[in-house]
Amino acid sequence: MSMGHSKASSSAALKRSRSPSADRAVAPASPNTNAAVKSILNSRKCWRSLKGKEEPVWPPQLEAALIEGLERYKPSESKSTRTLGRFPMRNKFVADHIFETTGVRRTPKQVGSRIQQLRDTQSGKQILKVISDRHYEMMHPHRASSSRGGAGTAACALQNSGMMPTLSPSHIWVKTLPASAAWRFGSYPPSTGDLHSSMPRPLRLINPTVTFSSLSQAPCQSIFTVYRHGELAHQEIAPVSITASTSGPAATPCWLYSTTLVPKYWAHLCDAEDPTSYAVHQEVMRVPLSTHAPAPPLLSVCYHFVHGGAAPPQHSPPPLSPRSSSGASDASSSLSRESSPTYPHDVDAKPYAFPGGAGASPLVFAPYDAGSPASPLDLRAASVGVDGWSYGLQDSFGACDPIFDPYINL
DNA sequence: AACCCACATTCCACTGAG
DNA sequence: CTCAGTGGAATGTGGGTT
Numbered sequence A: 001m002s003m004g005h006s007k008a009s010s011s012a013a014l015k016r017s018r019s020p021s022a023d024r025a026v027a028p029a030s031p032n033t034n035a036a037v038k039s040i041l042n043s044r045k046c047w048r049s050l051k052g053k054e055e056p057v058w059p060p061q062l063e064a065a066l067i068e069g070l071e072r073y074k075p076s077e078s079k080s081t082r083t084l085g086r087f088p089m090r091n092k093f094v095a096d097h098i099f100e101t102t103g104v105r106r107t108p109k110q111v112g113s114r115i116q117q118l119r120d121t122q123s124g125k126q127i128l129k130v131i132s133d134r135h136y137e138m139m140h141p142h143r144a145s146s147s148r149g150g151a152g153t154a155a156c157a158l159q160n161s162g163m164m165p166t167l168s169p170s171h172i173w174v175k176t177l178p179a180s181a182a183w184r185f186g187s188y189p190p191s192t193g194d195l196h197s198s199m200p201r202p203l204r205l206i207n208p209t210v211t212f213s214s215l216s217q218a219p220c221q222s223i224f225t226v227y228r229h230g231e232l233a234h235q236e237i238a239p240v241s242i243t244a245s246t247s248g249p250a251a252t253p254c255w256l257y258s259t260t261l262v263p264k265y266w267a268h269l270c271d272a273e274d275p276t277s278y279a280v281h282q283e284v285m286r287v288p289l290s291t292h293a294p295a296p297p298l299l300s301v302c303y304h305f306v307h308g309g310a311a312p313p314q315h316s317p318p319p320l321s322p323r324s325s326s327g328a329s330d331a332s333s334s335l336s337r338e339s340s341p342t343y344p345h346d347v348d349a350k351p352y353a354f355p356g357g358a359g360a361s362p363l364v365f366a367p368y369d370a371g372s373p374a375s376p377l378d379l380r381a382a383s384v385g386v387d388g389w390s391y392g393l394q395d396s397f398g399a400c401d402p403i404f405d406p407y408i409n410l
Numbered sequence B: 001a002a003c004c005c006a007c008a009t010t011c012c013a014c015t016g017a018g
Numbered sequence C: 001c002t003c004a005g006t007g008g009a010a011t012g013t014g015g016g017t018t
Helices: A031-043 A060-072 A079-084 A090-102 A108-119 A122-139 A154-160 A266-271 A334-338
Strands: A015-017 A047-049 A170-177 A209-214 A220-228 A231-239 A241-245 A254-260 A278-286 A299-307 A363-366 A390-393
Touching: A031 A060, A031 A122, A060 A090, A060 A108, A060 A122, A090 A108, A108 A122, A220 A254, A231 A254, A254 A278
Parallel strands: A170 A299
Antiparallel strands: A015 A047, A209 A254, A220 A231, A220 A278, A241 A254, A278 A299, A363 A390
């Protein structure tokens, strides 16, 4: 029988190499997808490259797009779906999704092959099981989810299996202009979910000092990973300074943690004509770093740069099903509630109610005071914010809830 | 040399349109 | 009924590791 598929990638994979950045190279994606992808990446032992190229066949960003595509896929009602337990057009959907999100073409056959591989790994099996369980439930909504172990997300599978690797990042969108652009005021209404800076500026006009707060003091450092077009571009560790503040709720003393965003790379970002091609992932880790029992980061944030005049991508970070189907950013989703790891923490996790912020909101984004254009990229408690936009964290230190669905308070 | 692993290719069962 | 299209299991391939 002739194959009905286009020939899968004529360039057979001939080279293997160590992960391009397997330890932490996860392209910025949905926090939940990130968790799943991280687990998959952690279980990978080596990477094959396309023939004649250094490019891996399934680099982290494609892996993320694949998982994301699987999450987004909704099976159509068909006989084959019901009787065979198959998912019609799933591989094609995923292949298209990969192309749409990464610009890289992978054939449905390659997708199928990769999925087959994933099924052979423990973490991949868990992830695929949860995803396919949800697909089954879409086709058989009357069946109780418990019969198949419950529907959820790939990340949920990891958490349930105790494999949740790390805290998933919050996402912050920084409206920016090309390096050569003249700075002008402008704004657009925020979309849902994540944080957005209030006005577009060239990066060089932003002071890259990031400040956040906690009710307790713990020495830590920032690990920055810079991605360009989803590819690892730079990595560095930066110190975090701690200062005392008395501006907490009801005059509760708290600590302000300050760090510079990618200090060795910031100038490079400022010079970039298209800063939107970059994303910066920050993880704040307790120091000294434990060598025998790797701790999850205290804080994980992805900074995205978007064109000032344009609305930020609605799909990035791509929401996962079932959240994607509703389009809602739901901080109380079952996922977020179920996903708190049990890592023992010794740091306070008390809420910090910022002025004007919702009591339950993990993040508070305070309005910009347009009076001072010397604007640092100021991520700090609203009560001490001077300029730019303010950013506060609740429950972040030690709580490690992977979902920091922020409230935007503009 | 044997083994492992990532990925490609082949084969098969099946659906659905014509 | 035929056949194109599809998903998935089985098998093949080739480079790295032991």
